Every structure is written in C-alpha cells, then in structure tokens.
Amino acid sequence: MPVIGTIFYVFLAIVAIGTALGMLLNRNAIYCALFLVLNFATIAVLYLALGAPFIAFTQITVYAGAIMILFLFVIALLGTEMLSAGEPIKGHRLLAIGAALIFVVELVLFFIVRNQVTGPVQAIGSDFGSPKNIGVLMFTEYLLPVEIVAFILLSATIGAIMLTKPDRKLFQKMTRPRD
Amino acid sequence: MPLSYFLGISIVMFTIGVLGVLLRRNALVILMSLELMFNSANLLFVAYANYHQILTGQIMVFFVMAVAAAEVGIGLALLVAIFRVKKSIDIDQMSSLKG
Amino acid sequence: MLFQDGFMNSTFSLVPLVFLLPLLGILVNWLIGKYIGEKGIGTVASLATGGSFFVSVLLALALLKDHAGAQVPFLQWISIGSFNLNWVFRVDTLSVTMMLVVSGVGLLIHIYSIGYMHEDVRHQGDPKRFRRFFIFLNLFILAMMLLVTGDNFLVLFVGWEGVGLCSYLLLGFWFEKGEGGIGNAKAAKKAFITNRIGDFGFLIAIFLIFWNFGTLNFGEVFAMVPAIAQSQPGALVAITLFMLLGVTGKSAQIPLYVWLPDAMAGPTPVSALIHAATMVTAGVYLMVRSQALYIATPVAQQVVVWIGALTALLAGLIAVAQFDIKKVLAYSTISQLGFMVAAVGLGAEIAAMFHLVTHAFFKALLFLSSGSVILGMEHGLSAGAHGNAQPHDDPQDMRNMGGLRKNMPVTFVVYLIGALALAGIAPLSGFFSKDEILVAASQGNKAVFLILLFAAFLTAFYMGRQIFMVFFGEARTNAAKNAKESSLLVTIPLMILAVLSVAGGALNLPGKHTLEHWLSSTLEIRHPAEFIWSIAIASFSIAIIAILLAYFIYGKKPLENAKAVDPLSKSLGGAFNLMNKKFLVDEFYQAVVLKPYTKLADFSARVVDQAGIDGVVNGIGSLTTSFSGLLRKLQTGFARTYALSIFIGVVAILVYLLTRI
Numbered sequence: 046m047p048v049i050g051t052i053f054y055v056f057l058a059i060v061a062i063g064t065a066l067g068m069l070l071n072r073n074a075i076y077c078a079l080f081l082v083l084n085f086a087t088i089a090v091l092y093l094a095l096g097a098p099f100i101a102f103t104q105i106t107v108y109a110g111a112i113m114i115l116f117l118f119v120i121a122l123l124g125t126e127m128l129s130a131g132e133p134i135k136g137h138r139l140l141a142i143g144a145a146l147i148f149v150v151e152l153v154l155f156f157i158v159r160n161q162v163t164g165p166v167q168a169i170g171s172d173f174g175s176p177k178n179i180g181v182l183m184f185t186e187y188l189l190p191v192e193i194v195a196f197i198l199l200s201a202t203i204g205a206i207m208l209t210k211p212d213r214k215l216f217q218k219m220t221r222p223r224d
Numbered sequence: 225m226p227l228s229y230f231l232g233i234s235i236v237m238f239t240i241g242v243l244g245v246l247l248r249r250n251a252l253v254i255l256m257s258l259e260l261m262f263n264s265a266n267l268l269f270v271a272y273a274n275y276h277q278i279l280t281g282q283i284m285v286f287f288v289m290a291v292a293a294a295e296v297g298i299g300l301a302l303l304v305a306i307f308r309v310k311k312s313i314d315i316d317q318m319s320s321l322k323g
Numbered sequence: 324m325l326f327q328d329g330f331m332n333s334t335f336s337l338v339p340l341v342f343l344l345p346l347l348g349i350l351v352n353w354l355i356g357k358y359i360g361e362k363g364i365g366t367v368a369s370l371a372t373g374g375s376f377f378v379s380v381l382l383a384l385a386l387l388k389d390h391a392g393a394q395v396p397f398l399q400w401i402s403i404g405s406f407n408l409n410w411v412f413r414v415d416t417l418s419v420t421m422m423l424v425v426s427g428v429g430l431l432i433h434i435y436s437i438g439y440m441h442e443d444v445r446h447q448g449d450p451k452r453f454r455r456f457f458i459f460l461n462l463f464i465l466a467m468m469l470l471v472t473g474d475n476f477l478v479l480f481v482g483w484e485g486v487g488l489c490s491y492l493l494l495g496f497w498f499e500k501g502e503g504g505i506g507n508a509k510a511a512k513k514a515f516i517t518n519r520i521g522d523f524g525f526l527i528a529i530f531l532i533f534w535n536f537g538t539l540n541f542g543e544v545f546a547m548v549p550a551i552a553q554s555q556p557g558a559l560v561a562i563t564l565f566m567l568l569g570v571t572g573k574s575a576q577i578p579l580y581v582w583l584p585d586a587m588a589g590p591t592p593v594s595a596l597i598h599a600a601t602m603v604t605a606g607v608y609l610m611v612r613s614q615a616l617y618i619a620t621p622v623a624q625q626v627v628v629w630i631g632a633l634t635a636l637l638a639g640l641i642a643v644a645q646f647d648i649k650k651v652l653a654y655s656t657i658s659q660l661g662f663m664v665a666a667v668g669l670g671a672e673i674a675a676m677f678h679l680v681t682h683a684f685f686k687a688l689l690f691l692s693s694g695s696v697i698l699g700m701e702h703g704l705s706a707g708a709h710g711n712a713q714p715h716d717d718p719q720d721m722r723n724m725g726g727l728r729k730n731m732p733v734t735f736v737v738y739l740i741g742a743l744a745l746a747g748i749a750p751l752s753g754f755f756s757k758d759e760i761l762v763a764a765s766q767g768n769k770a771v772f773l774i775l776l777f778a779a780f781l782t783a784f785y786m787g788r789q790i791f792m793v794f795f796g797e798a799r800t801n802a803a804k805n806a807k808e809s810s811l812l813v814t815i816p817l818m819i820l821a822v823l824s825v826a827g828g829a830l831n832l833p834g835k836h837t838l839e840h841w842l843s844s845t846l847e848i849r850h851p852a853e854f855i856w857s858i859a860i861a862s863f864s865i866a867i868i869a870i871l872l873a874y875f876i877y878g879k880k881p882l883e884n885a886k887a888v889d890p891l892s893k894s895l896g897g898a899f900n901l902m903n904k905k906f907l908v909d910e911f912y913q914a915v916v917l918k919p920y921t922k923l924a925d926f927s928a929r930v931v932d933q934a935g936i937d938g939v940v941n942g943i944g945s946l947t948t949s950f951s952g953l954l955r956k957l958q959t960g961f962a963r964t965y966a967l968s969i970f971i972g973v974v975a976i977l978v979y980l981l982t983r984i
Contacts (some may be wrong), residue, residue, distance in 0.1 A: 059234055065240040065260060069248075077253050081260065084237075088263055091230070095274045097282050104266075107289050112259065112296050119300045120252055123307050128250050128314055134961060141246040144971050145239050150248055151977045152235050156228070158981065175272075182279055183286075194290045201294035208301040222309045246967050315962050322960025 054094075061087045073127055085109040093167050097174035230271035237264035251306075251313040255299050262292045334385035335393040337378050338412040338472060344374040345465040347441035349458050356454040365437035368457035372433050372464050375876055376426035385417050390417065392846040394542075401477075410540060415928050417845040420838075421471035423610055424683050427625050428600045429464050431816040434693050436460065436592040440814030442698055443590055447497055456496060460596070463489035467601055471608060476529050476539040479609070483573065484522065486602045491515040494589040494596060507588045514582040521572015521579050525609075528565035545615035552619040563616050563623035566609065567630070574606030575657045576634045576664055581909055584659055587649040591694030594649060599690050600683035607660065607679055610667045614846055617667070624668050624923065628767070632774045634658070637906070639781030643788070643891070644902035648693050650704060651789055656686055656744065658778055662760050665771060670849045671763030673831070673839045680838075681827045685744035685753055688820035692738040695809045695817065696793065699731050699915050701725065703805035707814035723790045723802060728794040730806045733814045735794050737821040742790050744824040746783035747866045749859075752827030754866075758859050759831070765858055772959030776865065783866040787873025788891075797876055 064084040068077045085108045092101035141165060183191055208220075237260060244257025266285045273281025307313055332705040337391035348371025356364050386392055392415030401408040437455065444450045466485025473479040495511030502509075529539065535551055535558045536544050552559055569574065575583040586598050597603075610617065610627070615622055642654035660680050666675035702720035717723060744753040750929045757779060764772035798804040808814070833854030842848075877889050892899040901907070 054229065058229070061233055062236050062240070065237050068253075068256060068260065069240050069244045069284065071683050074250055074252050077256055081256050084260065085263065091233075091267065095230075095270050097270050097273070097285075099294060100266075100270060100282050100285050103286060104304055107293055108259070108263070112293055115296060115300060116252060116256060119304065122304070123252075123313065126311075134316075134959070134964060137963065137967065138247060141243060141967055141970075144967070145243050145246075148242070148970075148974050148977070149235060151981060153973065155981060156231060173277070179286070180280060180283060180284055187283055190287055194287055197294050200264060201297045205297045205301040207288050208298070210306050213771070217290060220305045220308060242970060246963055246970065280536075318962065319960030322958060 053071070057087055057091060057094075060089070066190055074120050075117065078113055078120060081116075082109050082113045095174075099176045099179050227271060227275055230267060231312065234264045234268045234271075237261075237267070249314050249316055251303055251315050252300075255296065255303075259292065259296070262288060331893075334381055335389075335414045336395050338382060338395050338414050339397050341375040341426065341468045342412075343463060344378070345371045345461040345468065346462040347371060349465070352454055352458050356458070361441060361453050362437070364454050364457050365433070367717065369430060369433040369437070371461055372426055372430045375464060375468065376423070376430050379426050380423040382414055383423060386414070386416055386419055386844075390416070390652055392419075392844070400632050402723070406475055406773050408475060410478055411540075412472045412803045413474035414472070414542065414687060415670045415845045416841050417608075417676070418471050419877045420680070420842065421604075422468065422630045424604075425464065425467045425471065425601045428683050428687050428820075429460075429467075429596060431819055432592050432596045432600075432687065433457070433642060434689065435595075435694075435813055435816040438810050439592055439655070439691075439698065440590065440695055440811075446701055447500060450658045452496070456493075456590070459489060459492050459496070460592075463597060463602075467605070469929070470605055470714060476541070476542055476544075478789055479612075480525065480529060483525065483569075483605060483609075486597070486605060487515060487518045487573070490518070490586070490597050490602055494586050494595040497589055501588055505780075509858065510582075510585040510588040517579050517582040518572045519764060521569045524565045524568025524572070526569075528562045528569065531562045531565065534558075535562070536870065541612065546875070548615045548619050556620070559616060559620045560622055563613075563620050565628065566613065566616070567623065567627055570606035570610055570664065571630065572606075573609075574603050574664065576606075576630050576661060577637065580634060580638070581655050581912060584650055584905070587647070588979035591649070591690060591697065592765065594653070595687045595690035595694070598653065599686040603656065603660055604663070604679050604838070607663045607675055610664070611672045611676060614672055618670075618847070624670070627668030628665050628771055629668075629669055631661045631663070632771045632778075633661070635661030635665065635778040635779075636774050639778045639785070640902050641905050642785045643781060643916060644889075644899050646721050646889075646903075647717075648696065648721050648789065648793065649690070650720060651721075652686070652689055652693060652747075655689075655782065655785070656831075658782060659686070659745075659768050661778070662775065663755065665775060665781065666760045666763055669760075669763045669767040669771070671760065671767075672846055673842055673848060674756065674759035674763050676842060677831045677838050680830060681744070681752035681756040683948060684820055685741045685751075685824040685826050688737060688741040688817060688824055689745065691813075691817055691820065692734050692741060695734045695813050696724070696727065696731065696738070696806075698809050698813070699734070700728065700802045702807050703802035718802060721789065723800045724798075725796045725800075725803050726794070726798040727803060727806055730798075730803075732810055737814075738794070738961070739790060740821045740824055743788040744827075746786050746870065747779055747862055748783075748870075749783075750828060752824055752830075754859075754863065755828040755831065755833070756856075758862055761862055762853065762855050762858050765855070776862070779862055780865045780869045783869035784873050786868040788877050791873060791877035856887050 060086055064080045064087065067080040071077050082212065085104060089101040089104040089109070090092065092098075092104060236309055241259075241261035241264065242259065245254050248257065256270045266288055269285045270279040270287075271281075273279060303313055306318070310317060348368050349599055351367050356367075359367070392413070395414060397412055398410040400410050436779050440453055442454050444453050444456075463486060465491055466482050468482070470479055470482025473482060481639035491511045491514060494514055495508050495529055498508045498511070499505075504579075512667055532544060533539055535555060536547050538544060538547075548559070568579075572579040583603070587594055589598075617627070636752060638654045638657035640660060642651050642658065645651045645654060657680070663675045663678050663682070666672070666678065700723070704718060740751070745750040747754045747757045749755075759777070761772065761775060764775050798806075836851075839848065839851065878889040880890070889899070892903075895902075
C-alpha cells in the first residue's frame with residue numbers, strides 16, 4: 046500500500062478517536078454534539094473507503110443531518126448545556142475505567158486467541174455497494190424487515206408527538222408528576 | 225488496510241461510548257454516547273461485509289440506522305417530558321427507585 | 324353397647340350401674356343442685372352411692388351362685404389393627420369385695436358429710452361450696468369404681484388417674500385457706516405431683532406389659548405369665564418393680580409417702596374416704612390383682628416385703644411423736660398400708676385383703692370421729708370466745724384437748740372402739756386381720772416378722788397415747804371445756820362403722836375362713852391361713868403392754884396444760900424431736916430432689932430457652948435483617964450504577980468465553 050494511503054488512514058483513525066474522546070470529556074453538551082457530528086462524518090468517509098457509498102450518504106443524511114440536529118434542538122430547547130457539579134458516586138469512576146480497560150484487553154485477546162481473520166481487505170468492484178444493488182436486495186430478500194422498520198418509525202413518530210403534547214388531558218395524564 | 229485496523233477503531237469507539245454512558249451525568253450526552261456505540265457496531269458490519277463480499281452487512285447497517293433514529297426520537301421526547309417535571313436532566317437526580 | 328349374651332348371668336350385666344349411678348348423681352347435683360338445698364344435694368349424692376352399694380350387694384349374691392364371675396363389655400374403645408382394647412367390666416370376687424368396701428364405706432361417709440360439711444362451710448365462710456363437695460365425692464366414687472371394675476390395665480389406669488385427680492380436687496377444696504393462704508393448695512399440689520411420680524412408674528409397667536405380652540387384658544396377661552417368665556424373666560422383674568413404684572405413690576409407701584400427712588389439710592370426710600379407706604388401698608388392690616406377675620418374680624416380692632415392713636416401722640415411729648390428731652391417724656394409715664403391702668409381698672394376699680377391709684372400717688371410723696372431735700372443739704372455740712378475746716387455739720392439736728369424754732360421750736365410745744380395733748385387741752376385727760399378716764410373716768421372713776411385731780407395738784402405743792391425751796384428764800383449754808357432742812347425722816354413721824369394726828373379724832374367722840373361700844375363686848391361694856395360738860397370744864399381749872405403757876405415761880399423770888412438754892420427750896430426748904420432725908424426710912427431699920430440679924428448670928428456662936433457643940431464633944432473624952440491610956445498598960437508585968453492573972457482567976462473561984476456548 047502506498048505511504049500516502051497509510052497516512053490517510055492513520056489520519057482518519059486519529060480524527061475519529063479524537064472526536065470521540067472530545068465528546069466524552071467535554072462539559073458543554075453543545076460541544077459534545079458538534080464533536081459527534083465530526084465523528085459521524087469521519088465514519089462516513091471510512092464507509093466510502095470500504096466500498097459502501099449508499100451507506101455513507103445515508104449516514105450523513107440520517108445521523109449527522111437528522112439525529113444530531115434533533116439533539117442540538119433539544120439542547121437548545123432545554124437550555125441545559127452545562128450541568129452544575131453534582132456529588133460523584135464513590136468508586137464509580139475508578140470501577141468504570143478499570144472495567145473498560147479490561148474490556149478492551151479482552152476483545153483484543155479475543156481476536157488474537159480465536160484466530161480471527163484479520164487479513165487485508167480485498168479489492169472491490171465499482172458497483173459493490175451501489176444503491177442499485179442495495180435496492181434490489183432490500184425489496185426482494187429483506188422486504189419484510191423494511192416494512193417493519195417503516196412501522197417502527199411510524200410508531201416512534203406518533204409516540205414522540207404524544208409524549209410532548211402540551212395542555213391536553215392525555216398528555217397531562219401521562220406526564221403528571223409522580224412524587 | 226487490514227481488517228484489524230477497522231476492528232481497532234471499532235473497539236476503541238465502543239469503549240469510549242460505554243465510558244460515556246457510565247461516567248456522564250447529562251442524559252443527553254448519555255444518549256449521544258449510545259449513538260457512538262451504534263456507530264462502532266455499524267463500522268464493524270460494513271468492514272466485514274466488505275471482507276466477505278456480501279451486501280448483507282450493509283443492509284444491516286441501514287436497519288440499525290433506522291431503528292437508532294426512531295429510538296433517539298422517543299428518547300429525546302421522554303427527556304423533554306421529564307425535564308418539564310424535574311426541571312433537570314441530571315441522571316443522578318432521577319433516583320426515586322432508591323431502596 | 325350392652326352386649327346381650329345369652330350365657331351371661333343377667334345380674335352380672337348390672338355392673339355398669341355402679342359407674343353410671345354416681346355419674347347420674349353428679350349430673351343431677353350439677354344441673355339442679357342450686358334449687359334443692361343442702362339436704363337435697365346430700366340426699367342425691369348419698370342415693371347415688373347407695374345405689375352403687377345396692378348393685379354391689381346384688382352382684383355379690385349372684386357371685387355366691389356363680390363363683391366364676393363374668394366380664395361385661397360396655398363400650399368399644401381402642402381398635403388398632405389387631406389390637407383391641409375395650410371398656411369391659413370385670414365381675415369377680417376380688418372386684419366385688421372392693422366395690423362393697425368402697426360403696427359401703429363411701430355411703431356412710433356421704434351421710435356423715437351432710438352434717439359435717441353443713442358446719443364446716445359455715446365455719447370457713449363459703450356456704451355455696453357445699454354442692455361442689457358432693458359432686459367431687461361422687462366423682463371420686465365413680466373413678467374408684469372404674470378402677471376396681473376394669474378388666475384391663477388401661478381402664479384401671481384411667482380410674483387410677485381419676486382418683487388422683489379427685490384427691491387433688493378434694494384436698495384443695497378450701498384452696499384459699501391454709502398456711503399463708505396457699506397451704507391447702509400446696510398440699511394438694513404435693514399429693515398430685517408425688518402421685519404422678521408413682522403414676523409414671525405404673526405407666527412404664529403398662530408399656531412393658533404391652534410390649535412383652537401384646538395385650539393389656541387381665542385374663543390374657545396372667546395366662547401368659549409362665550411363658551414370659553421362661554423367655555424374658557428380666558422383663559417381669561422390670562414390670563413388677565415399676566408397678567411397685569406406682570403402688571408406693573398411690574398407697575403411700577417409702578419413698579413416696581410424703582404426701583399423705585400433708586393431705587390432712589383436706590376436710591375430714593375426705594381424709595376418711597380417700598386417704599384412709601379407699602384410694603390408698605388402690606395400690607394394694609393392684610398388687611393383689613397382679614398376683615400372677617409377682618408370684619413369678621421372687622426378687623420383686625422381696626423388695627415389696629421390705630418396703631412394706633420398713634414403711635410400717637418408720638410411720639409408726641413418726642406417729643408416736645405427733646401432736647395433731649389427724650396427723651397421728653395419717654401416719655397410722657401409712658403404717659397399716661405397710662402391713663398390707665408386706666403381706667402381699669409375703670404371698671398372703673388374702674391376709675392383705677382382709678386387713679384392707681377391716682382397716683377401711685376402723686380407720687374411716689377413727690377419722691370421722693376425729694372430725695367429730697374437731698367439730699366439738701370448734702364449737703368450744705366460738706362459745707368460749709364470747710367475752711374475752713383469746714388467741715386462736717388450734718382445734719386439731721391434741722395438747723389443747725383433754726377430758727372430752729365428759730362432753731362428747733358418743734364420740735368417745737366409738738373412738739375407743741376404733742382405737743382398740745386398730746391396736747389389735749381381740750375380739751375386734753383388727754386383731755384377726757393383723758394376726759393373719761403376722762402369721763404369714765413368721766412363716767416367711769423372721770426379720771420382717773420382728774419388724775412388724777414392733778410396728779404393731781407402736782400402733783397400740785400411739786393409739787393409747789391419743790386416747791389418753793384427748794379424752795382423759797382435765798380439759799386443758801376453754802375450747803375443750805366448752806366442747807359439745809355433734810348432731811345425729813354425724814354420729815349415726817360413726818355408730819354403724821363401730822359395729823362393723825367390732826364384727827368385721829367375722830369375715831375371715833380362723834376355722835371358717837369365709838373371705839378366703841370367697842376370694843379363692845379369683846386368686847391363687849399359696850399359703851392357706853392358719854391360726855397359730857402362740858403368735859395370736861404374742862400379738863395380743865404386746866398390744867396390751869403397749870396400752871398399759873401409754874396409760875402409765877399419759878393416763879396416770881395427764882398433761883397439766885396445753886403448753887406442757889410431752890413426757891416421752893423427756894425420756895427419749897433428741898429421738899423424740901427427730902420423730903416429731905418426721906425424720907426430716909421432707910427436708911431431705913427438698914434439698915436432694917426439689918432444689919436441684921428447680922435449679923435445672925431455672926437453667927432450662929433462662930439459659931437454654933431464653934438465651935439459647937430464643938437467641939438462635941432471634942439471631943437468625945437479625946442476621947437476615949442485617950444481611951438484607953447490606954443487600955439494600957445495591958439499590959442505589961442511580962441508573963449509572965445499574966449500567967455499570969451490567970457492563971461488569973458483560974466483561975465477566977467475556978472472560979468466561981475467552982477461557983473456555
């Protein structure tokens with residue numbers, strides 16, 4: 046592989062992980078959201094490199110374009126970008142970080158010990174992940190899941206509307222403060 | 225790039241997402257970390273789809289994204305509703321199940 | 324219910340009435356006793372007992388024709404697998420003899436009680452309790468009849484326990500009176516508990532009989548004895564010795580006699596009926612009935628003889644130094660029971676039964692007459708108290724009496740007859756019955772013979788002492804001076820009993836031996852009684868010598884006043900004191916048995932139960948509580964900690980999957 050390719054990939058990896066860390070460590074929620082958007086964009090580039098153009102664009106559109114915008118709207122609506130300092134739970138941080146480290150080590154060991162294939166990625170045809178191919182598959186083999194997903198989205202929409210409806214009897218019943 | 229490169233990214237992103245869920249108190253940031261975890265899984269799916277030359281992985285990613293969108297919608301609606309009552313989205317303040 | 328068997332003599336089938344009539348008496352008195360007055364209650368109770376007596380007489384007459392007797396089944400009771408135990412009445416010469424004694428003497432005591440209790444309830448201050456007394460008396464007759472008519476050991480045991488219960492109820496009749504307000508109740512408790520120890524022995528014997536013989540029916544058990552004696556002689560020894568324990572409890576022998584003197588706290592008719600004439604003889608009846616078992620175990624017989632002889636001696640010694648009129652008679656009862664038990668052990672069951680019957684007559688007479696004396700003294704107390712306030716003299720203390728033969732002539736005569744009968748002066752009944760026992764002892768065991776002879780001497784001595792102290796000399800207190808004779812209702816039964824005491828010897832006169840022939844249809848006679856002149860003369864002369872000795876000590880120079888010291892105590896000194904204090908047996912029991920037991924009970928209650936068992940149980944509870952308190956900390960309420968625990972679980976599963984390969 047040419048050197049420039051390696052540098053490119055290393056750069057992408059650094060950006061992806063760096064933005065993830067930035068999201069984790071930042072106190073301001075808006076900054077976290079923006080970091081996440083950048084992360085999604087980097088991932089989309091990686092998808093492109095993996096021969097999945099349709100997925101890459103879907104990622105940009107759905108994740109970075111819809112979900113994160115929704116997040117930003119809600120953060121702006123609630124005005125809670127900075128939480129006041131609360132009391133930490135004893136030993137929680139230590140335990141969480143320790144467990145996470147062990148987790149990483151385990152997964153790495155998993156792949157090594159189980160002789161998971163980690164060979165090079167093959168070359169791909171130009172129409173491997175094209176919309177046409179995905180569409181054919183989607184409407185023949187995976188038709189049922191598509192319909193079900195449509196149903197899920199519909200119910201999510203209705204649910205979101207019902208949950209946030211103000212000044213209506215049903216809404217009041219659902220969101221009555223329970224002490 | 226060898227597959228292990230994508231594996232590595234995926235593992236690290238997933239772990240960061242898990243840490244975000246465990247360590248942050250802001251409920252919105254927790255939801256965002258969840259999205260991060262989803263994404264790491266998606267990356268893995270696409271990488272293996274590429275490796276084995278089957279499109280099924282990418283289809284899977286498509287569905288995951290759809291469901292993640294639905295879930296975020298509901299989650300945020302819930303948070304808004306909770307905020308109306310509790311006037312805060314600090315997860316630690318929602319501990320009325322304390323026994 | 325009542326089986327109509329053609330073979331059965333129809334008179335025999337009347338036997339359930341001896342049980343049912345007193346039951347009817349109880350029910351009538353219970354339900355309508357309030358409305359028929361004292362005379363009515365007394366009449367109902369006496370009629371019930373009289374009816375039992377009448378039926379017993381009929382049964383006796385029927386037995387004269389048909390010596391074998393019969394077994395009258397009444398109710399089906401226990402039927403488990405192949406084991407059948409029914410409520411069957413047994414009519415034979417032995418049980419009819421007991422029935423006659425119990426119901427006959429019982430009837431006379433019922434009539435006496437009408438007059439006695441009329442006075443007593445007013446003296447003690449609760450006239451309403453009159454009815455209760457007669458219900459209990461009938462209940463006693465009921466239980467005693469059950470005891471003597473049972474055809475198997477279990478029915479006998481029911482009656483045995485029943486009379487124990489009635490003894491408790493009647494002893495503690497004035498339960499709120501007595502020393503310190505609980506003296507009578509304590510005496511009743513003592514009687515019941517000591518009896519219980521004996522009952523425990525009897526129960527073990529019944530268990531052993533069932534285990535070894537497989538049946539509890541008298542006929543079947545006694546038929547199997549020779550076979551069992553061959554195969555398991557140890558079992559027979561155990562059975563007879565445990566039964567002996569029961570007998571020592573009920574019939575007041577060593578070591579369980581201690582309740583009888585305290586039982587004098589009950590009203591006098593109770594002492595007469597239960598603790599002289601009938602209940603205490605139940606043990607003797609049991610041993611006579613189980614003759615077959617004792618014949619087969621010479622070891623047990625020896626034990627029985629020695630216990631009887633030693634009891635006779637010990638009780639006689641104690642009686643010499645007692646001052647309460649009823650206590651003297653109580654120890655005398657224990658002594659005479661010792662005679663009977665020794666007779667059974669010597670193999671002279673007929674002599675024992677003969678003495679049982681005559682003893683019932685004259686002991687009941689003595690107790691009832693002492694009741695009459697006490698009544699007279701109480702009259703004298705209340706009469707003398709008009710005017711000057713005197714300290715309350717004990718109406719039962721013999722030192723406060725004296726010269727009563729002038730004021731209470733009828734009582735004096737009957738008391739004298741009873742005392743002479745007890746002392747064994749010919750031709751009164753006591754002479755013949757005691758003589759038979761002495762003859763049997765002389766042929767069986769010379770040492771026992773000497774002991775019994777000495778006990779007979781003591782008997783005559785202390786009865787003479789009592790007569791001289793109570794009836795002769797000058798009245799020592801105002802109570803004695805003002806005593807007056809009791810009513811006819813009291814004195815007529817006394818007179819009847821006096822006649823029986825005189826004539827009772829006719830039951831088994833040497834030569835005719837009526838009782839022996841009568842009982843031979845039920846019992847095995849091993850030593851036919853004979854009349855040995857030398858022994859008869861010896862016992863008669865010893866009794867005369869003892870009475871003369873008593874005259875010299877107490878009659879010639881009577882006590883000057885109530886506070887005078889007993890002349891015997893001067894000569895015997897410390898020994899007299901020891902005899903007065905009952906040889907400290909009660910104190911010994913208290914220290915050796917009761918105190919450690921109380922300590923053990925205290926330990927069990929406080930340490931084992933409260934601290935130990937409750938501690939463990941409560942400890943488990945508090946352990947659970949603290950453990951759940953620990954677990955509670957898991958529910959922090961923070962979603963983050965729950966998520967963390969899920970994550971750690973995932974990590975752990977991965978470790979497992981990793982190492983599983």
